[in-house]
Amino acid sequence: MSLxxxxxxxxxxxxxxxxxxxxxLFFSEHPMKIVRAKGQYLYDEQGQRYLDCIxxxxxxxxxxxxxxxxxxxxxxxxxxxxxxxxDHIVHYATRLAETLPDKLRxxxxxxxxxxxxxxxxxxxxxxxxxxDVIVLDHAYHGHLTSLIDISPYKFRxxxxxxxxxxxAPLPDTYRGKYRKGHPDPGQAYADTVKDLIExxxxxxxxxxxxxxxxxxxxxxxxxLPEGYCRKVADYVHEAGGxxxxxxxxxxxxxxxxxxxxxxxxxxxxxPDIMTMGKPxxxxxxxxxxxxxxxxADTFTGNGVEYFNTFGGNPVSCAIGLAVLDVIEEEALRxxxxxxxxxxxxxxxxxxxxHTIIGDVRGAGLFVGLELxxxxxxxxxxxxxxxxxxxxxxxxxxxxxxxxxxxxxVIKFKPPMCFSIEDAExxxxxxxxxxxxxxxxxxxxxxxx
Amino acid sequence: MSLxxxxxxxxxxxxxxxxxxxxxLFFSEHPMKIVRAKGQYLYDEQGQRYLDCIxxxxxxxxxxxxxxxxxxxxxxxxxxxxxxxxDHIVHYATRLAETLPDKLRxxxxxxxxxxxxxxxxxxxxxxxxxxDVIVLDHAYHGHLTSLIDISPYKFRxxxxxxxxxxxAPLPDTYRGKYRKGHPDPGQAYADTVKDLIExxxxxxxxxxxxxxxxxxxxxxxxxLPEGYCRKVADYVHEAGGxxxxxxxxxxxxxxxxxxxxxxxxxxxxxPDIMTMGKPxxxxxxxxxxxxxxxxADTFTGNGVEYFNTFGGNPVSCAIGLAVLDVIEEEALRxxxxxxxxxxxxxxxxxxxxHTIIGDVRGAGLFVGLELxxxxxxxxxxxxxxxxxxxxxxxxxxxxxxxxxxxxxVIKFKPPMCFSIEDAExxxxxxxxxxxxxxxxxxxxxxxx
Numbered sequence: 035m036s037l038x039x040x041x042x043x044x045x046x047x048x049x050x051x052x053x054x055x056x057x058x059l060f061f062s063e064h065p066m067k068i069v070r071a072k073g074q075y076l077y078d079e080q081g082q083r084y085l086d087c088i089x090x091x092x093x094x095x096x097x098x099x100x101x102x103x104x105x106x107x108x109x110x111x112x113x114x115x116x117x118x119x120x121d122h123i124v125h126y127a128t129r130l131a132e133t134l135p136d137k138l139r140x141x142x143x144x145x146x147x148x149x150x151x152x153x154x155x156x157x158x159x160x161x162x163x164x165x166d167v168i169v170l171d172h173a174y175h176g177h178l179t180s181l182i183d184i185s186p187y188k189f190r191x192x193x194x195x196x197x198x199x200x201x202a203p204l205p206d207t208y209r210g211k212y213r214k215g216h217p218d219p220g221q222a223y224a225d226t227v228k229d230l231i232e233x234x235x236x237x238x239x240x241x242x243x244x245x246x247x248x249x250x251x252x253x254x255x256x257x258l259p260e261g262y263c264r265k266v267a268d269y270v271h272e273a274g275g276x277x278x279x280x281x282x283x284x285x286x287x288x289x290x291x292x293x294x295x296x297x298x299x300x301x302x303x304x305p306d307i308m309t310m311g312k313p314x315x316x317x318x319x320x321x322x323x324x325x326x327x328x329x330a331d332t333f334t335g336n337g338v339e340y341f342n343t344f345g346g347n348p349v350s351c352a353i354g355l356a357v358l359d360v361i362e363e364e365a366l367r368x369x370x371x372x373x374x375x376x377x378x379x380x381x382x383x384x385x386x387x388h389t390i391i392g393d394v395r396g397a398g399l400f401v402g403l404e405l406x407x408x409x410x411x412x413x414x415x416x417x418x419x420x421x422x423x424x425x426x427x428x429x430x431x432x433x434x435x436x437x438x439x440x441x442x443v444i445k446f447k448p449p450m451c452f453s454i455e456d457a458e459x460x461x462x463x464x465x466x467x468x469x470x471x472x473x474x475x476x477x478x479x480x481x482x
Numbered sequence: 483m484s485l486x487x488x489x490x491x492x493x494x495x496x497x498x499x500x501x502x503x504x505x506x507l508f509f510s511e512h513p514m515k516i517v518r519a520k521g522q523y524l525y526d527e528q529g530q531r532y533l534d535c536i537x538x539x540x541x542x543x544x545x546x547x548x549x550x551x552x553x554x555x556x557x558x559x560x561x562x563x564x565x566x567x568x569d570h571i572v573h574y575a576t577r578l579a580e581t582l583p584d585k586l587r588x589x590x591x592x593x594x595x596x597x598x599x600x601x602x603x604x605x606x607x608x609x610x611x612x613x614d615v616i617v618l619d620h621a622y623h624g625h626l627t628s629l630i631d632i633s634p635y636k637f638r639x640x641x642x643x644x645x646x647x648x649x650a651p652l653p654d655t656y657r658g659k660y661r662k663g664h665p666d667p668g669q670a671y672a673d674t675v676k677d678l679i680e681x682x683x684x685x686x687x688x689x690x691x692x693x694x695x696x697x698x699x700x701x702x703x704x705x706l707p708e709g710y711c712r713k714v715a716d717y718v719h720e721a722g723g724x725x726x727x728x729x730x731x732x733x734x735x736x737x738x739x740x741x742x743x744x745x746x747x748x749x750x751x752x753p754d755i756m757t758m759g760k761p762x763x764x765x766x767x768x769x770x771x772x773x774x775x776x777x778a779d780t781f782t783g784n785g786v787e788y789f790n791t792f793g794g795n796p797v798s799c800a801i802g803l804a805v806l807d808v809i810e811e812e813a814l815r816x817x818x819x820x821x822x823x824x825x826x827x828x829x830x831x832x833x834x835x836h837t838i839i840g841d842v843r844g845a846g847l848f849v850g851l852e853l854x855x856x857x858x859x860x861x862x863x864x865x866x867x868x869x870x871x872x873x874x875x876x877x878x879x880x881x882x883x884x885x886x887x888x889x890x891v892i893k894f895k896p897p898m899c900f901s902i903e904d905a906e907x908x909x910x911x912x913x914x915x916x917x918x919x920x921x922x923x924x925x926x927x928x929x930x
Contacts, residue, residue, distance in 0.1 A: 048572035055787035067567035124496035319767035321608035
């Protein structure tokens with residue numbers, strides 16, 4: 035049976051007419067029509083199989099049968115809302131609580147990372163009775179009005195920064211102000227936030243929240259330096275604000291060694307509010323905010339109901355529970371550590387061979403490969419990165435994409451069932467293409 | 483097999499600990515634990531069956547097998563995102579377009595009515611380059627920061643009206659400024675918006691949008707007077723603004739005679755932007771914004787991508803298509819007209835008998851029954867309404883709820899498979915309880 039209703043040309047034609055053009059396609063000049071998927075593979079309308087290195091949403095693998103089974107069984111039984119008591123939501127909250135520090139205990143279920151971050155902002159403002167927000171440069175926290183305001187990645191393009199939003203430098207130890215050679219980049223970058231808070235206070239404003247992606251993703255697959263978050267948290271708390279960790283991109287064991295990205299910062303750091311999203315439902319619209327009893331109580335204290343029509347409904351929670359089960363049963367965190375670690379090793383090996391590779395960084399299956407034109411100025415190799423992405427897709431049927439302010443960071447955040455063989459294939463093909471790009475662009479090769 | 487994992491007491495205990503108390507329960511003193519549902523029936527943990535008169539989200543009936551089938555089949559096949567071409571999204575947009583005036587042609591798929599209304603606000607502001615919004619009194623457009631700002635139902639409780647938000651009177655012809663006896667309440671209420679626009683202009687502000695629920699729901703199940711929307715649209719357009727029709731509560735054939743609530747206003751009215759949500763996915767998080775080519779083009783013109791992680795994914799669209807199929811195959815619009823019409827007749831008959839019934843209004847399966855202490859002052863019979871709701875639940879296993887600024891309007895918005903027998907049962911039981919309430923509260927009865 036054909037999996038197409040329309041030819042690819044017709045689909046594209048209809049899409050141009052019917053769907054807002056702000057909704058962009060990957061590889062817009064040669065968009066892909068994908069008709070089925072399984073595990074870490076996507077299949078186009080001609081049956082071509084692509085290795086998927088970018089779908090962090092389909093966390094336990096595309097079309098995992100256990101997720102479909104859980105969804106269908108619950109859809110057959112009941113799908114109401116949180117105004118009725120139901121076991122799934124409390125069971126699911128219990129399971130999530132087991133992965134978190136004791137301090138984070140009160141849950142609000144919503145439908146998307148954007149809804150979660152918007153609610154986090156409301157919680158922070160209600161609790162602190164302050165209004166202003168500090169965010170990291172290049173951050174992206176969602177597509178809603180309130181979140182574009184706190185996402186430099188978006189508001190810089192729209193040319194409008196709100197007076198209540200303050201941008202701290204991205205703690206990028208590869209190309210930022212304080213680099214790997216610095217004795218304590220965590221402290222140095224934290225102090226930039228301290229300085230910013232002082233500036234804000236001088237203007238007579240007050241900080242409600244510091245929003246931070248636990249591993250800045252759109253910013254270029256950044257690993258925050260040691261000690262950064264705890265020190266920032268001290269400064270933010272002193273100013274009467276709270277820390278919101280945005281785990282929408284990186285939670286649920288992607289980093290391997292921990293269940294949540296913020297835990298890479300050590301046991302002496304815990305955010306006051308944490309948001310989760312994308313991987314939570316393996317593609318089902320499911321997201322969540324968790325916070326402290328104190329912050330939740332203050333929110334309740336405003337006397338206004340929070341009702342989210344679909345958030346936390348029995349089907350969403352059944353799916354969320356099934357995702358947690360699969361992560362455990364298939365030991366996907368261990369897989370993320372092993373495979374992600376191996377991928378990083380292979381890429382570090384390539385770095386010794388290709389001067390265009392400026393940096394290799396990552397944790398588990400969250401890996402970035404930063405391409406530069408030269409190792410001294412770190413001039414972003416934006417065109418080369420685009421070329422690499424395009425050739426991997428067209429010649430090798432491997433899907434990766436770019437991130438970072440200059441789109442020169444190749445990002446890997448594949449489904450968590452990504453294998454050692456997949457990692458080796460990707461590294462091998464990158465090697466081949468970079469050799470070719472290197473030759474054609476006349477760049478020098480180091481002695482290997 | 484038991485459908486419970488925990489006892490009801492345990493569930494409640496866990497919920498109190500784990501879920502934010504701002505998320506409220508129906509009948510908070512005696513909350514209901516619902517474990518399964520089918521069609522228009524909900525079943526609690528003891529197997530008690532309740533007739534559901536309020537779940538407009540489970541539009542084609544709870545746990546409809548065709549919806550589960552469509553969801554499971556697509557979950558097994560593919561669930562990516564809109565950055566890849568896929569047939570379902572364009573097929574679904576085509577099917578939706580067939581229900582709409584030609585002018586509304588460009589679709590954006592999202593996960594909730596709140597996300598839809600937030601995007602509508604962004605579209606309106608981008609297109610008009612104005613900032614201010616006019617809303618109806620008591621309106622509710624969603625739980626996000628931007629939407630609480632334009633929802634008097636919420637922001638009045640929080641005590642903060644933004645300077646860019648302007649509240650027009652609710653065109654309630656039962657208890658508003660202009661009532662049923664008025665020669666042209668549509669024109670009279672439209673003129674209140676005209677006056678408001680003049681005030682806004684005097685302040686040097688400019689109108690981006692007029693937001694209106696096609697049938698104000700939280701406001702008390704209001705039917706807008708004839709000609710109102712077209713006349714308001716003229717004034718709003720003249721001021722350089724656009725009209726946003728919020729169909730989140732009432733779309734998809736609920737009103738019976740039309741597919742969309744705004745179409746009750748006649749063929750000479752079409753909004754510039756329309757949002758849809760709750761019933762769209764029968765409980766699956768699915769919502770949408772549709773607008774004109776011109777507005778969409780301006781939004782594209784800002785040069786910034788709009789990416790919604792889950793919005794319009796293949797599973798959501800498969801579910802949306804299945805809902806449209808069931809509406810057609812089971813002739814649910816016709817059912818809404820017939821059953822809703824019959825329910826209204828029965829309630830009008832009760833009105834002749836019970837002086838506590840001040841008004842009966844509705845369209846299709848969107849019906850309101852307004853209770854008043856007296857027919858002259860129209861003093862809201864809030865306690866009596868609460869008593870009626872509680873007794874219907876406890877004695878008759880019928881679930882209704884209240885709406886309106888004084889919570890004295892009994893609202894009906896059941897799944898669309900609600901039957902003539904259900905309507906008769908509800909009317910009969912309301913009669914019995916009102917007779918009893920009437921007797922105990924010593925209210926007079928008219929001659930019947």
